[in-house]
Amino acid sequence: MAQLLREYVPLRIEAHREGQFSDQLATTRKRSAELQDRMWAEAVAASAERPSPITASFIASLNETFGLEATRIAAKRNHVPGAVWLLLLCVAGCGLWLVSYQAGTSGRHSILERFVFPILIAIVVAIITDIDTPRAGLISLDERPLLELNETLRGSSTPTTP
Numbered sequence: 001m002a003q004l005l006r007e008y009v010p011l012r013i014e015a016h017r018e019g020q021f022s023d024q025l026a027t028t029r030k031r032s033a034e035l036q037d038r039m040w041a042e043a044v045a046a047s048a049e050r051p052s053p054i055t056a057s058f059i060a061s062l063n064e065t066f067g068l069e070a071t072r073i074a075a076k077r078n079h080v081p082g083a084v085w086l087l088l089l090c091v092a093g094c095g096l097w098l099v100s101y102q103a104g105t106s107g108r109h110s111i112l113e114r115f116v117f118p119i120l121i122a123i124v125v126a127i128i129t130d131i132d133t134p135r136a137g138l139i140s141l142d143e144r145p146l147l148e149l150n151e152t153l154r155g156s157s158t159p160t161t162p
Contacts, residue, residue, distance in 0.1 A: 001042050002153070008035045009150045012069060016143050029073070036066055080132045088128070092121045 011032045018025035043062050047055040096118055103113045130138050 001039065001046075004035055004039045004042065006153045008032065008039065009146060009153055011035065012072075013143060013146050013150060015069075016072065016146065032069065036069075040066075080128065088125065092125065096121060 011028055015025060015028045015032065018028060039062060043055070043059050047059055099113050099117055103109050
């Protein structure tokens with residue numbers, strides 16, 4: 001089982017780094033699914049051989065690990081739809097136009113209308129864009145736990161089975 005985990009974790013790191021529609025991601029996901037099947041078969045066999053709370057806990061942890069992979073893949077695939085982007089840009093543009101029009105007709109130009117409102121609109125659009133791309137930007141998914149686990153598994157040479 002430890003060897004399977006040593007093979008599985010680097011695949012998860014690679015999948016995290018790959019582009020959403022790359023051929024490499026499809027290959028990585030296929031290999032990952034094969035390893036999941038093998039790990040699951042070994043865990044079920046160990047549970048049937050020696051049923052105990054420890055093996056039950058291990059199977060639950062393994063199941064959660066596989067669920068986290070599905071969550072990461074869903075996060076990679078789910079994006080703000082194009083229609084929402086168009087609506088956001090139209091609303092922002094109309095808001096900026098209305099503020100500018102009002103400022104022009106009234107003859108007064110405050111710092112709020114000239115600088116603060118457009119900057120706030122730009123910040124909101126930038127944050128939404130950043131959240132929409134979880135692998136890059138200021139707000140991103142952290143792969144350090146996977147990297148640390150990979151280092152731990154590579155350093156561990158003692159065979160462990162559930």
